[in-house]
Amino acid sequence: MAGRKSLIVSYLFCIPFGWLGLHHFYLGRLGWGLTYLFSLGLLGWGWLCDLIRLPCLVAGINDEIDDLNHGHRRPPQKRLDDAYILVLPFGWLGLHHYYLERVCWGILYTFTFGIFGIGWLVDIIRMPCLVASVNEELRRRYAPRTVAAATTVVITQQQQQPPPPGPVYQYPPPQGYPPQPQPGYPPPQGGYPPPQPGTYPPPQGGYPPPGGGYPPPQGAYPPPPQAGAYPPPSGAYPPPQPQAGYPPAQEAQPPPMYGKEQTSEFHQQSASPSAPPVEKY
Structure with a gap:
């Protein structure tokens, strides 16, 4: 500091x-x-x-x-009084421009004697505006670095400060359970005491036998039904009723067979004179 x-x-x-x-x-x-x-x-x-x-x-x-x-770092700034100290007796050499980081203007003033004295007189009048513009440019140039440096200082100070001491809550163990050891401490001498009788009640129906498996069901399974145990329905099943909108089904009849009568009629028609004669080839 x-x-x-x-x-x-x-x-x-x-x-x-x-x-x-x-x-x-x-x-x-x-x-x-x-x-x-x-x-x-x-x-x-x-x-x-x-x-x-x-x-x-x-x-x-x-x-x-x-x-x-x-923790607040200012960007570099130019002072107006410093600039006037340089410009009044030595402005024709351009020393104020070198101070304001205007190197090109400084070289020009050095070799032209302040632009033959005209630029020197003008700079005496406009010096406040010239210094303000240079300071504004410096603030824009160094603003990110200044913010980053201030942020780093604040974070470092916060990390160096120890956390505030808070209350430590220790909840008592539930009744019936042995005390649990704290981390980093050895177990008590002589081991942990056994639980008091009556602390853990047995489950209803007792404990299941060791060896696994499921216990047998209570009672016996019912026997399977015997043949003839269910009587047939009384009466016969009724025939299906025809649906509305459809004609009843008719019994199918076999096709007629050719008999002797049909054969004789066929021969009679063949022998009749009206029938055309059959040509023989």
């Missing part, structure tokens, strides 16, 4: 050695500390500005430390 920064200690570093950037090293701003170290406090301009804005600078750093200690 990081500790908060002291304003008095910051002034002790800034007043005599601010042109070397020691107060920035104390506040954890390594980039600004190296810049002040190699530029002698931005040629004294940044040192003088830090003497005025140091309370706001320390308060912002402490807010970030508090959020980090509570």
Whole structure:
């Protein structure tokens, strides 16, 4: 857990050695500390500005430390006062664009002297909007990482906390049963006592004999019926009645046989003159 920064200690570093950037090293701003170290406090301009804005600078750093200690990690943000410190004396070199991670614009300003001074003057006016747009882009870029880091910290804290002690319920054994051993404990000395007589009543009808099988049925099976035990029905069965809508069935008659009378009639018709003569081949 990081500790908060002291304003008095910051002034002790800034007043005599601010042109070397020691107060920035104390506040954890390594980039600004190296810049002040190699530029002698931005040629004294940044040192003088830090003497005025140091309370706001320390308060912002402490807010970030508090959020980090509570598991909330802020995305990196650019400060408007830092951008103005860079743009006012050194804007024609494009240092504010390098600070805002606009490298292409910084190179353009370096080789054109701030687009011949016009871009430098325009950036002084539009600097608040420029810093706001860059911070919005940084929030969109680092938002998933920030949420994931905060979720990991919360889960880790929940896992480290022991579960709250709850009441342990021990139900007594039912009457008539021997006490059951608890898991992890040896059985009682001398074994378990036998059940008390009369605790388990025998079943009705007694216990079945050992050896398996089914007991014989009570009584005897009835004998099978004998022949002639059932008398025939009285009278004869009535004939079937004809159904309505159908004529009664007639007895079948045999076909007529050829007799002597039919044979003589056949010969008489053959001998009659009206019959045509039979041609012989």
